Amino acid sequence: MALNSSFVSFDGGIQQLKDKDTSVIVPAILSTISGLGIGGNVLVLVVLIYVFTSRRASEANVMLANLSASDLLILSLCAPVRAVTYYRRTWTLGLMACRTTEWIQHSCLAVKSFTLLATSQARHNFSSGPDNPSNFQQKRVLMTVVIIWTVALVFPIPDIVFSRLKEERNISLCVSELPSYSHDVMHVFSKILPLGIYVLPIILSVVCHIRAIFHIKPITHVETFLPRQYECSLLYLSVIAMNALMMLPEWASWVWMRHSSGESCKPSAGLLIFAQVCVYLSSAFFPAILLTMHVPLRESLSDLCSLLACRGGKNRQKTEGNGNEMRTMAMKVLDERGCVPTLTITERHSDASCQTFPDLEHFWSERRNTTVAEDSDPLPWERLNQSTVEL
Incomplete structure (x- = not known):
């Protein structure tokens, strides 16, 4: 002391x-x-x-x-x-x-x-x-x-x-x-x-x-x-x-x-x-x-939680929507040029990224911009409705 x-x-x-x-x-x-x-x-x-x-x-x-x-x-x-x-x-x-x-x-x-x-x-x-x-x-x-x-x-x-x-x-x-x-x-x-x-x-x-x-x-x-x-x-x-x-x-x-x-x-x-x-x-x-x-403060807390939940829901919907579009695009078997589908699909396609089958390249080049008669169509089942097909 x-x-x-x-x-x-x-x-x-x-x-x-x-x-x-x-x-x-x-x-x-x-x-x-x-x-x-x-x-x-x-x-x-x-x-x-x-x-x-x-x-x-x-x-x-x-x-x-x-x-x-x-x-x-x-x-x-x-x-x-x-x-x-x-x-x-x-x-x-x-x-x-x-x-x-x-x-x-x-x-x-x-x-x-x-x-x-x-x-x-x-x-x-x-x-x-x-x-x-x-x-x-x-x-x-x-x-x-x-x-x-x-x-x-x-x-x-x-x-x-x-x-x-x-x-x-x-x-x-x-x-x-x-x-x-x-x-x-x-x-x-x-x-x-x-x-x-x-x-x-x-x-x-x-x-x-x-x-x-x-x-x-x-x-x-x-x-x-x-x-x-x-x-x-x-x-x-x-x-x-x-x-x-x-x-x-x-x-x-x-x-x-x-x-x-x-x-x-x-x-x-x-x-x-x-x-x-x-x-x-x-x-x-x-x-x-x-x-x-405090009622007004409690209501403001509820409004804030609802706002955050809505924003989170919109982000999830946007993400799911983008995923569905990508999966839909990936379900296509062949495009008009005979390209093999890939999992990564973009809006802009280049000819260099498009892969073709070598055996079908000449066939598709012959059919481009031509009209094929219905009786001579090599793939007639594509025009048939699935419900009318008889096995």
Whole structure:
């Protein structure tokens, strides 16, 4: 421990676990959650991109894409770092990763909270009057997204300042240490951070959705408008509730670590691991809830699958059609010049590629451009109908 500094917590996962099972079980759990969550969020982004290309973009869809992107960053950048840390039981990712691992995770969590709040406000505005393409202002939505990411990246800057690497018993540890001169500042920061990116956004989001439910204006010529609006409001309330419950262990343990009086009062390692698993479960559950309960997005996914299936069917029909034409052409026994059929048939035939029987070459040259009487035809069976032939 450095002089005039106090240990606060491990960054990027606990690096001094004694139980050997945790070096296998915990990385396996984190890797499974990360893999499933990444696939789900990529699918959500693909469907939303399809919605945008179909000129059905809205402010709520842009916010959903931003929410899915933040979950994708959490699962692809933060979860693998903790999986490697629990497996190695030491810090092997360097100083830069040590200083930024907690900052990236808290920034992405802040983006999720602020995006849910912006989505709730967009839904409230939509309930007052149905949204249409003319109401969708790209500059305003883009400015909102930029502000969200800017505030989210600046808010947890102290995580970078107080993270450091230290050597202990020939292993590297990534920890947060609090200097003596910054106790007062960090005491205030440890209250402002969870309040600003966890408590207040959740409360305001719930209030916006409750107000949106009571301010929904029905449309007389659209019978399914009211049920879909209530379903969307229920969806967002479910996402907010899931996010609040899953983030509660993380923020409770984070505040507990910074306000405990001694080492004996700090949260256990099991609670810290459980809190980190809940964070990544929240990001993995989001695409499942969205694709299950969001009716317009589910319909867009169905349309996208149908479009891909139709394109695949057309390609197969085209391939089969080309194959049938080639087989039909190959079934001809002889052409008018007595050529031997080949399996490779092209539209352009050259005289050099046409093979003839030597014995019949003179015979066919005699018959070319001549009229043969029916009684002197050397091949009379060619003119007979197969059904009238008597054996």
